[in-house]
Amino acid sequence: MKHALRDRRPTWSAITRRNLLGGALAATLAASVLTACDGDDKVTHWYGSWSASPQDYNEPFPAPPPPSFFNNQTIRQVLRTSIGGDQVRVRFSNVFGTSPLEIAGARIALSAGGSSIEPASDTELRFNGNASATIPAGGELWSDAAELRVGAEEELAVSLFLATETAVSTVHALGLRTHYVAAGNALSTETLSGAETRSSYYFISGVDVRSSARANVVVAFGDSITDGAGTTPDTNRRWPDYLSRRLRADGSAGTVSVLNAGISGGRILTDVIGPSGVNRFERDVLGQTGVTHVIFLLGINDIGFASFVPEQEVTVEQMTAGTQSMIDKAKARGVKVLLGTLLPWKGANAGGVPYYSEAGEAKRQAYNAWVRANTTVDGVIDFDQALRDPADPLALLPAYDSGDHLHPSDEGAEALANAVDIRLLEVRP
Incomplete structure (x- = not known):
């Protein structure tokens, strides 16, 4: 199965064209939502606060580490913001996918260290108002704005539930952080006891915060x-x-x-x-x-x-x-x-x-x-x-x-x- 997936890998020329198109769309999105007004007519701005550049898990060099698939599993990924804000949104990436990415659910919370989250901060991420989303091959998708106040240099945990067999495609290989993989839908579980650990980022490429500064x-x-x-x-x-x-x-x-x-x-x-x-x-x-x-x-x-x-x-x-x-x-x-x-x-x-x-x-x-x-x-x-x-x-x-x-x-x-x-x-x- 894994070898069949590699055989379907797009050519580098195709990847190049897709990267350029995806980049242009991302730039357009970033420009279109940079500023807004809240209910008090106070101008607010969205700013990038964390990023991890996407890579193709299935590129020929170096040999990709396991796993090659997720199936009915929750991935909890830990990251640190640079600046803070009163709302947050997450960019999910299928840039190198060869099939749609089905997100069955996602949440964000303040990290409590290791695989643990602060339960009071646990917040659902929605997509155009929906709890789930489908990202086409080659695409990226921002979550809706979530009401979570985060600080500068704040540790966050983004939990992603993949309900069906999902080929690993878009990663950031050198994560230099310990992430956690648990069976089933464990999105709001406070501590993922016995979870497997990973060191790469999967399917996430950015976090923005909203601020009036x-x-x-x-x-x-x-x-x-x-x-x-x-x-x-x-x-x-x-x-x-x-x-x-x-x-x-x-x-x-x-x-x-x-x-x-x-x-x-x-x-x-x-x-x-x-x-x-x-x-x-x-x-x-x-x-x-x-x-x-x-x-x-x-x-x-x-x-x-x-x-x-x-x-x-x-x-x-x-x-x-x-x-x-x-x-x-x-x-x-x-x-x-x-x-x-x-x-x-x-x-x-x-x-x-x-x-x-x-x-x-x-x-x-x-x-x-x-x-x-x-x-x-x-x-x-x-x-x-x-x-x-x-x-x-x-x-x-x-x-x-x-x-x-x-x-x-x-x-x-x-x-x-x-x-x-x-x-x-x-x-x-």
């Missing part, structure tokens, strides 16, 4: 370094998490939400291990509700992946052209762009295969020189300089190295967040 929404667009590989699971220590907390603690920039749009293994130009940056930028960045800024940290896999697949080698000129095309799209939408340099990676390996090479290092240096000289962006963040070892500038500082010489540790992720000039993210009248 004026806020900026910053999207961190990148690969595994942004996705949090190398940091401690279940601790929210990805660099966008640190940036969100830093902005809130400092307060000088105003209310700023930070969304994570990293995909481990992702590249600027080439699909597989998630859609390429140029193919997902419309949906994963410009489609976020209220987006005002994007921070780029993407490209090291375009260089290093040639160690695995030499025929996918790309030139620096191709990398810069791809990045510039996304910069131009953002600027055309009024989104401010902060462009990051690629981190030191001397000695990096991936799965035992050498990733670093002298030829690759020459490309990194050339790409970083282009970044530093780019006059079309609103700011440059020199992540390279912030994390390099002064005694060996081609390598990560040992304290910032998770051990593979490619991905930052928890301390390295915090150093990335600290390298961002938060004045560039300031909410302005």
Whole structure:
């Protein structure tokens, strides 16, 4: 059965077309519902507060982990908001599905840790007034607004009931959170005792909050370094998490939400291990509700992946052209762009295969020189300089190295967040 599902997988060209269409629809939706008035004629706004970029569970590399299906099961997924609000809505995703996604029920609540929820906060999610929904293949769907007040840096649990056999299709592979799967309809069960655990996100890609405050929404667009590989699971220590907390603690920039749009293994130009940056930028960045800024940290896999697949080698000129095309799209939408340099990676390996090479290092240096000289962006963040070892500038500082010489540790992720000039993210009248 599993192999039959893979045989029906769409081609990458089909996925690319579908991604672009889905992104355009998401951007239209985000623009159309950004502001509203409540009963007191007070202007309110919807803002993205959490995101996880969709991936195809059935792509050929890497080999997908189990399960390949859910059937009569409840999935409880835990996430953390960036900013808070008085209402919340959830985006459910079937972007990579090859058949309709049947949602039999969904609820949201404040997390009480582990698989537990705060019962008093347990709130039904409805879809155009209905308790269930069908999302067509290639589509995404926002729930209706739910009356749940959530705070900044709040732990939420989204519970999803799949009553019939449902092929796993749309995921975010590196969730770095423990999620729970229980038999039957356990949507409102306080604690899912004996539940199976998972670490990927399934069928959810975003959470918005409604607020009367004026806020900026910053999207961190990148690969595994942004996705949090190398940091401690279940601790929210990805660099966008640190940036969100830093902005809130400092307060000088105003209310700023930070969304994570990293995909481990992702590249600027080439699909597989998630859609390429140029193919997902419309949906994963410009489609976020209220987006005002994007921070780029993407490209090291375009260089290093040639160690695995030499025929996918790309030139620096191709990398810069791809990045510039996304910069131009953002600027055309009024989104401010902060462009990051690629981190030191001397000695990096991936799965035992050498990733670093002298030829690759020459490309990194050339790409970083282009970044530093780019006059079309609103700011440059020199992540390279912030994390390099002064005694060996081609390598990560040992304290910032998770051990593979490619991905930052928890301390390295915090150093990335600290390298961002938060004045560039300031909410302005």
